Amino acid sequence: MELYNKILRREAKVGIIGLGYVGLPLAIDVAEVGFTVYGVDTDKAKVAMVNLGQSYIEDVPSEKLSELVSKKKITAFENYKICRDCDVINICVPTPFTKTKDPDISYIIGAGEEISKYLRKEQLIILRSTTFPETTEKILLPILEKTGLKVGVDFYLSFAPERIDPGNKVFTTKNTPVVVGGVTKTCTKLTELFFSQFVEKVVVVSSPKVAEMSKLLENIFRSVNIALVNELALMCERMGNIDVWEVIEAAKTKPFGFMPFYPGPGIGGHCILIDPYYLAWKAREYDFHSNFIELAAQVNENMPFHVLDRLCEILGENGIPLKKAELFIIGAAFKKNVGDTRHSPAIKVMELLHFKVKKINYNDPYVPELKINGKIYRSVKLTATNLARADCVLILTDHDQYDANFILKHSKLILDTRNLIKARGLKKLYTLGRR
Numbered sequence: 001m002e003l004y005n006k007i008l009r010r011e012a013k014v015g016i017i018g019l020g021y022v023g024l025p026l027a028i029d030v031a032e033v034g035f036t037v038y039g040v041d042t043d044k045a046k047v048a049m050v051n052l053g054q055s056y057i058e059d060v061p062s063e064k065l066s067e068l069v070s071k072k073k074i075t076a077f078e079n080y081k082i083c084r085d086c087d088v089i090n091i092c093v094p095t096p097f098t099k100t101k102d103p104d105i106s107y108i109i110g111a112g113e114e115i116s117k118y119l120r121k122e123q124l125i126i127l128r129s130t131t132f133p134e135t136t137e138k139i140l141l142p143i144l145e146k147t148g149l150k151v152g153v154d155f156y157l158s159f160a161p162e163r164i165d166p167g168n169k170v171f172t173t174k175n176t177p178v179v180v181g182g183v184t185k186t187c188t189k190l191t192e193l194f195f196s197q198f199v200e201k202v203v204v205v206s207s208p209k210v211a212e213m214s215k216l217l218e219n220i221f222r223s224v225n226i227a228l229v230n231e232l233a234l235m236c237e238r239m240g241n242i243d244v245w246e247v248i249e250a251a252k253t254k255p256f257g258f259m260p261f262y263p264g265p266g267i268g269g270h271c272i273l274i275d276p277y278y279l280a281w282k283a284r285e286y287d288f289h290s291n292f293i294e295l296a297a298q299v300n301e302n303m304p305f306h307v308l309d310r311l312c313e314i315l316g317e318n319g320i321p322l323k324k325a326e327l328f329i330i331g332a333a334f335k336k337n338v339g340d341t342r343h344s345p346a347i348k349v350m351e352l353l354h355f356k357v358k359k360i361n362y363n364d365p366y367v368p369e370l371k372i373n374g375k376i377y378r379s380v381k382l383t384a385t386n387l388a389r390a391d392c393v394l395i396l397t398d399h400d401q402y403d404a405n406f407i408l409k410h411s412k413l414i415l416d417t418r419n420l421i422k423a424r425g426l427k428k429l430y431t432l433g434r435r
């Protein structure tokens, strides 16, 4: 088969639809092994930046991107016309939820409709966006087959979920296995061949829906376990004399059957918070109510409110009225070492505090600016003076570059929701999950 040989020889032209946290690193991986990559993004600014070799994703160095762009190994487009020239097309568009937390797969549908205008024989389409089971076969496939072309005969379609963990230096896109489920056996075979060109291990499953469900299981597993430790943290606070962080350190010495998860001010990002709702929504179609998913969401989404309650209590204990309080917030990103603020619990906490306190300053080396309830906040320097000026310092994201001793030394009062500061027995230091 011609397509098989083109992939094997790395002569296939590879399209990537959506050049965000998933699409841009994928473009690099694919181009680095010799393929020519054509990226498509509806965001003009991103297209322009890619073509200038300027990266906007922390894990993608601009030097690497510009080298591949100058060799014409990566080119970005605003228009889908280039899809006609592509042999393999990866769809990496967002899958958010609506205000009422129902799945919003309009980006997948939009991308599918655009691709279908240029669909031709001998093309492989791979959906990489996280979504509920049957999206590939019941939603994307009919859009593509409306062209009159037949899957498995004329063109090929698979689901291969992305597992990238931005900021993770140990597990990268190259050494994290990719799960592949094709609509037909040939679809699976071609997709397996494609990923095996740049990923160490490819895991084949029997269908796209198994691959779709496996991705949701992975993220729901995290959501449920984080909820469990968050609940344990609240329990330890209520019991008063057990430190949840010490408990987790002890439990994780068990070499089998336990995996540590940590409490915090809540969950965020584009995956752990959203994906469980995709499955809960789909399950309802079958009169199935997922108790674990809903319960985990309830516990995790309560955490920012709990942080607010603890802060009020701590300020009260120290004789500081909430509405006169000046706060210094450390960390705005949803997790450490990245600048992604989507659904960040730190931002939720700032929104809750915005009208309640006198002043908020924040620092995040990855997030220069933020909009909270319509007001623009700019990251201020993490200096001894700025820390000392605040009535309370609230640690919400534990970036590696934060110096715990420096923060401890210069702050009057601290609420640490991430256990960044390991010290104990200090009057001015309060930690989530212990009293």
Ligand SMILES: NC(=O)c1ccc[n+]([C@@H]2O[C@H](COP(=O)([O-])OP(=O)(O)OC[C@H]3O[C@@H](n4cnc5c(N)ncnc54)[C@H](O)[C@@H]3O)[C@@H](O)[C@H]2O)c1
Binding pocket: 017, 018, 019, 020, 021, 022, 023, 040, 041, 042, 043, 046, 092, 093, 094, 095, 107, 110, 111, 128, 129, 130, 131, 162, 163, 164, 165, 166, 270, 271
């Ligand atoms: N961010 C992660 O860590 C991560 C990890 C694994 C899986 N995922 C999944 O991957 C998918 C993409 O996530 P992301 O974090 O890369 O999102 P993102 O928002 O960073 O990137 C998506 C890109 O698609 C573009 N886009 C939107 N609509 C488009 C369209 N119709 N045509 C072309 N481009 C379009 C956007 O402009 C954006 O640049 C989601 O389903 C997400 O759940 C994300």
